[in-house]
Amino acid sequence: MAKEVTQRSENYSQWYNDLALKADLAEQSAVRGCMVIKPYGYAIWEKMQSVLDGMFKKTGVQNAYFPLFIPKSFFSREAEHVAGFAKECAVVTHHRLKNDPDGKGVIVDPEAKLEEELIVRPTSETIIWSTYKNWIKSWRDLPVLCNQWCNVVRWEMRTRLFLRTAEFLWQEGHTAHATAAEAEAKAQEMVQVYARFAREVMALPVIVGHKSPNERFAGALDTLTIEAMMQDGKALQAGTSHFLGQNFAKSFDVRFTNNEGKEEYVWATSWGVSTRLMGALIMAHGDDNGLVLPPALAPIQVVMVPIYKTQEEREAVLEKMAQLKTGLEALGHSVKVDDRDTLRPGFKFAEWELKGVPVRLAMGARDLAAGTVEVARRDTLEKVTMPLEGIEAHISALLAQIQQSIYDKALAFRDANVEKCDNWEEFKTKIQTGKFLLCHWDGTAETEQAIKDETKATIRCIPVDSYVCEEEGVDIYSGKPSHQRVVFAISY
Amino acid sequence: MAKEVTQRSENYSQWYNDLALKADLAEQSAVRGCMVIKPYGYAIWEKMQSVLDGMFKKTGVQNAYFPLFIPKSFFSREAEHVAGFAKECAVVTHHRLKNDPDGKGVIVDPEAKLEEELIVRPTSETIIWSTYKNWIKSWRDLPVLCNQWCNVVRWEMRTRLFLRTAEFLWQEGHTAHATAAEAEAKAQEMVQVYARFAREVMALPVIVGHKSPNERFAGALDTLTIEAMMQDGKALQAGTSHFLGQNFAKSFDVRFTNNEGKEEYVWATSWGVSTRLMGALIMAHGDDNGLVLPPALAPIQVVMVPIYKTQEEREAVLEKMAQLKTGLEALGHSVKVDDRDTLRPGFKFAEWELKGVPVRLAMGARDLAAGTVEVARRDTLEKVTMPLEGIEAHISALLAQIQQSIYDKALAFRDANVEKCDNWEEFKTKIQTGKFLLCHWDGTAETEQAIKDETKATIRCIPVDSYVCEEEGVDIYSGKPSHQRVVFAISY
Numbered sequence: 014m015a016k017e018v019t020q021r022s023e024n025y026s027q028w029y030n031d032l033a034l035k036a037d038l039a040e041q042s043a044v045r046g047c048m049v050i051k052p053y054g055y056a057i058w059e060k061m062q063s064v065l066d067g068m069f070k071k072t073g074v075q076n077a078y079f080p081l082f083i084p085k086s087f088f089s090r091e092a093e094h095v096a097g098f099a100k101e102c103a104v105v106t107h108h109r110l111k112n113d114p115d116g117k118g119v120i121v122d123p124e125a126k127l128e129e130e131l132i133v134r135p136t137s138e139t140i141i142w143s144t145y146k147n148w149i150k151s152w153r154d155l156p157v158l159c160n161q162w163c164n165v166v167r168w169e170m171r172t173r174l175f176l177r178t179a180e181f182l183w184q185e186g187h188t189a190h191a192t193a194a195e196a197e198a199k200a201q202e203m204v205q206v207y208a209r210f211a212r213e214v215m216a217l218p219v220i221v222g223h224k225s226p227n228e229r230f231a232g233a234l235d236t237l238t239i240e241a242m243m244q245d246g247k248a249l250q251a252g253t254s255h256f257l258g259q260n261f262a263k264s265f266d267v268r269f270t271n272n273e274g275k276e277e278y279v280w281a282t283s284w285g286v287s288t289r290l291m292g293a294l295i296m297a298h299g300d301d302n303g304l305v306l307p308p309a310l311a312p313i314q315v316v317m318v319p320i321y322k323t324q325e326e327r328e329a330v331l332e333k334m335a336q337l338k339t340g341l342e343a344l345g346h347s348v349k350v351d352d353r354d355t356l357r358p359g360f361k362f363a364e365w366e367l368k369g370v371p372v373r374l375a376m377g378a379r380d381l382a383a384g385t386v387e388v389a390r391r392d393t394l395e396k397v398t399m400p401l402e403g404i405e406a407h408i409s410a411l412l413a414q415i416q417q418s419i420y421d422k423a424l425a426f427r428d429a430n431v432e433k434c435d436n437w438e439e440f441k442t443k444i445q446t447g448k449f450l451l452c453h454w455d456g457t458a459e460t461e462q463a464i465k466d467e468t469k470a471t472i473r474c475i476p477v478d479s480y481v482c483e484e485e486g487v488d489i490y491s492g493k494p495s496h497q498r499v500v501f502a503i504s505y
Numbered sequence: 506m507a508k509e510v511t512q513r514s515e516n517y518s519q520w521y522n523d524l525a526l527k528a529d530l531a532e533q534s535a536v537r538g539c540m541v542i543k544p545y546g547y548a549i550w551e552k553m554q555s556v557l558d559g560m561f562k563k564t565g566v567q568n569a570y571f572p573l574f575i576p577k578s579f580f581s582r583e584a585e586h587v588a589g590f591a592k593e594c595a596v597v598t599h600h601r602l603k604n605d606p607d608g609k610g611v612i613v614d615p616e617a618k619l620e621e622e623l624i625v626r627p628t629s630e631t632i633i634w635s636t637y638k639n640w641i642k643s644w645r646d647l648p649v650l651c652n653q654w655c656n657v658v659r660w661e662m663r664t665r666l667f668l669r670t671a672e673f674l675w676q677e678g679h680t681a682h683a684t685a686a687e688a689e690a691k692a693q694e695m696v697q698v699y700a701r702f703a704r705e706v707m708a709l710p711v712i713v714g715h716k717s718p719n720e721r722f723a724g725a726l727d728t729l730t731i732e733a734m735m736q737d738g739k740a741l742q743a744g745t746s747h748f749l750g751q752n753f754a755k756s757f758d759v760r761f762t763n764n765e766g767k768e769e770y771v772w773a774t775s776w777g778v779s780t781r782l783m784g785a786l787i788m789a790h791g792d793d794n795g796l797v798l799p800p801a802l803a804p805i806q807v808v809m810v811p812i813y814k815t816q817e818e819r820e821a822v823l824e825k826m827a828q829l830k831t832g833l834e835a836l837g838h839s840v841k842v843d844d845r846d847t848l849r850p851g852f853k854f855a856e857w858e859l860k861g862v863p864v865r866l867a868m869g870a871r872d873l874a875a876g877t878v879e880v881a882r883r884d885t886l887e888k889v890t891m892p893l894e895g896i897e898a899h900i901s902a903l904l905a906q907i908q909q910s911i912y913d914k915a916l917a918f919r920d921a922n923v924e925k926c927d928n929w930e931e932f933k934t935k936i937q938t939g940k941f942l943l944c945h946w947d948g949t950a951e952t953e954q955a956i957k958d959e960t961k962a963t964i965r966c967i968p969v970d971s972y973v974c975e976e977e978g979v980d981i982y983s984g985k986p987s988h989q990r991v992v993f994a995i996s997y
Contacts, residue, residue: 040636040639042571042572042632042635042636043572043576043579043632043635043636044572044574044575044576044623044632047572047573047574048572049569049570049571049572049636050569050570051569052567052568052569052651055567055568055569055570056567056568058570059568075544075547075548076544076547076548076551077541077542077543077544077547078541078542078547078550078674079534079541080534080535080536080539080540080541080672081539081625081656081658081672082536082539082595082672083536084535084536085602085610085611085613086610087535088602088611089609089610089611095611100601100602100603101600101601102600102601102602103574103597103599103600103623104597104598104599104600104601104602104613105595105596105597105598105625106596106597106598106599106613107595107596107598108593108594108595108596108660109592109593109594109596109660110577110580110592110594110596110624111592117581118577118578118581119577119580119581119587121577121596121598121622130613131536131595132602133573133597133625140534140535140536143534143535144532144534144535144541147532153847159544163656164573164655164656166573168600168601180572180573180574182570355645
């Protein structure tokens with residue numbers, strides 16, 4: 014095999030990096046903390062974008078674009094937001110370079126200092142609400158339902174490809190509504206869009222729930238989240254949707270005249286997912302041979318590898334493969350024939366396994382004579398020889414089956430690793446072994462913080478599906494009364 | 506009418522701004538020189554992206570993503586590039602804000618100064634070629650054909666919506682090749698992709714040609730351009746494709762082993778179009794009533810306005826319109842029924858004219874009884890009443906006809922305003938009246954500069970189509986020998 018992958022059991026973290034790098038998804042760039050997303054990785058991200066964008070538009074959302082830069086003073090407007098966001102960020106202070114009079118290079122021109130520094134957006138609530146002020150005057154202007162696909166920058170100290178990078182790509186939706194109820198409904202609608210996307214397209218059995226007040230977005234009254242379990246039992250927050258109340262409307266003075274002629278502040282939501290989803294995809298489904306891509310997101314769904322000794326055999330097999338390719342493409346599948354003549358089939362098999370292609374077809378002269386083809390599934394690594402007759406329809410069905418099967422496997426894994434826990438000593442041990450623990454919580458920030466300090470575990474969410482457990486009990490740590498169990502886990 | 510538009514004859518520049526603003530395409534933001542692209546404008550940009558992206562992919566190009574930031578030292582590597590690009594740009598010098606100890610706001614933390622300043626990319630050749638160094642070792646790794654859709658920043662002093670903004674959106678393709686011939690062919694292929702897109706999709710009859718050495722991209726050996734004529738006779742550079750030779754490969758030490766085992770530097774191209782195309786679209790086709798959108802780029806191709814007096818009439822007309830909508834959508838058209846109940850039909854007509862919707866259908870109770878509908882074309886403002894029978898196919902054909910017709914009109918306008926000119930005094934007068942002048946040029950930068958200094962006119966291109974004129978003559982300014990005519994114009 015050309016590229017060795019670290020085994021998960023040996024070093025899970027190194028395994029993750031190996032997959033991201035060796036499957037050609039991404040790499041570190043020359044700029045600290047910023048990654049390069051390589052064509053194969055970007056093709057997966059494009060598929061995510063395309064599906065999500067269609068789902069957003071069906072809910073009435075339109076795309077728009079707002080500035081990369083935010084005046085520093087905007088961050089001071091919303092008190093909680095400044096505390097949460099305006100700290101580790103990229104600050105533009107000058108607008109010109111000039112030739113270094115003492116050398117060959119360039120230096121920052123001290124005369125080109127900006128009057129007010131600009132922050133490279135870590136998120137766009139402030140610049141967008143300063144814009145909405147001009148758009149919204151009357152109830153007739155509402156709702157405003159905008160989304161933007163863009164880059165954002167948060168100056169993270171420790172970075173990991175996709176999971177935590179200084180610059181990342183995302184979408185951020187920002188909506189404005191006439192009533193609190195309408196805004197809350199929108200925040201819920203969008204977290205359900207994310208959950209459906211995660212489950213049906215990414216094959217990720219996410220848990221939907223509310224964040225505890227401690228873990229809310231800076232400036233939100235409620236944060237809804239989708240939480241996914243990785244193969245090491247850690248949680249990955251895969252998307253969030255916030256009900257922002259009137260906080261940003263008040264900070265940027267966005268009022269409207271309601272249909273009774275009275276002035277009111279506007280109600281807001283925001284919601285986003287990012288290239289972090291790529292990290293979730295790798296970690297949830299990959300195995301020791303490489304990526305395992307759900308067919309719905311695979312840039313190549315079917316790869317064909319010809320096996321031959323002579324030039325004549327090569328041509329005959331490639332001709333048949335070209336026919337198969339046309340047939341599969343007509344069914345809407347993406348297909349690649351790997352006709353590289355300088356590499357052995359075994360090398361190609363390993364490469365496409367590493368890259369997670371769901372189905373591999375291999376065919377040699379004997380297959381051709383017998384009218385058969387070898388079909389290999391990436392997820393189970395099963396190989397079967399099948400008749401060529403009707404193979405296109407079979408593969409179409411197989412791809413759907415693989416999609417479901419990857420989901421089922423992840424769901425079974427999750428269910429096997431979620432447990433109720435009512436004993437603090439047990440909690441401390443189990444939480445370190447990669448479990449999601451359903452525990453009673455007294456609802457206070459103090460208890461939550463104490464548990465985090467002792468174990469690093471946080472409340473991932475107060476679930477609204479999957480593991481809803483509204484029952485009376487006592488907090489696992491404080492012993493105080495509790496009304497429901499919440500999901501504790503150690504997270505990325 | 507709700508929104509008055511300045512007439513072109515009165516103030517062309519103000520007319521342009523009126524269209525951009527009042528048709529809800531874009532507006533200035535709170536950040537100097539940065540625009541907000543509003544949903545209607547962004548929907549047009551998305552259509553441009555979608556068509557271009559498909560065209561790129563057909564040529565074998567894949568999308569990827571490279572960092573927003575470029576280390577300052579990278580700009581010093583390629584001598585011409587630093588002179589052309591590294592001057593007016595956004596410079597990140599710090600990575601943290603902190604609470605102002607003396608006040609309520611935030612200040613830049615002086616302790617968080619970066620060791621090396623980062624430049625917000627004005628274009629990405631340097632960061633991409635520093636990456637390609639890791640990707641390219643052998644001839645087997647070539648060609649590399651990447652494109653990225655992203656934002657870039659150039660600190661322009663005077664900005665205009667879409668035409669010149671500090672931040673803009675664009676795509677930049679960057680390819681790496683084993684031979685000069687292959688790279689030159691790629692640069693030519695991509696400028697032809699742009700030309701086909703401009704002509705067939707934007708209905709812009711562009712001229713393709715080479716830039717003079719003076720007007721080349723900083724670091725290029727050859728720059729190909731598509732140049733469009735606006736309605737004031739000024740030229741707008743709508744897209745460029747560069748043959749970069751081995752300049753960037755040498756600056757970033759990108760070598761490969763060729764198939765004879767020898768090491769060589771890699772050959773490069775880059776090519777881009779930006780949201781500037783939105784400006785071209787507005788200025789080339791708009792009229793005194795507003796935008797005129799080619800159907801291929803119109804977010805709404807057909808708008809329907811119901812006319813009624815009673816609620817019963819309203820329902821009957823809207824029911825028929827819903828049927829029509831379904832029929833037109835089945836033919837692949839985008840349709841909107843404007844069922845707003847608080848606005849008069851005349852107001853709606855004006856609004857959709859301002860927004861450039863290619864076809865408007867109006868229908869009242871009498872039409873319904875008679876089985877007719879009023880069909881209005883945006884480009885010619887013609888209205889005809891037609892039978893409903895077979896209307897879907899008619900409108901489909903009409904949209905194709907409008908697309909062609911907008912192109913033909915722009916082409917006729919251009920041809921009427923391109924002239925040969927061999928007299929310097931005549932040149933000085935005519936160039937100010939909005940003409941493209943085909944003149945002999947001696948090939949020197951000095952003459953080109955002198956003409957620019959006296960008249961503001963520049964060589965837009967040495968045409969390779971439309972007006973190729975290779976003939977012996979004498980330079981219009983210097984009187985020295987010349988081998989071909991070139992296109993002079995005043996440009997945006």
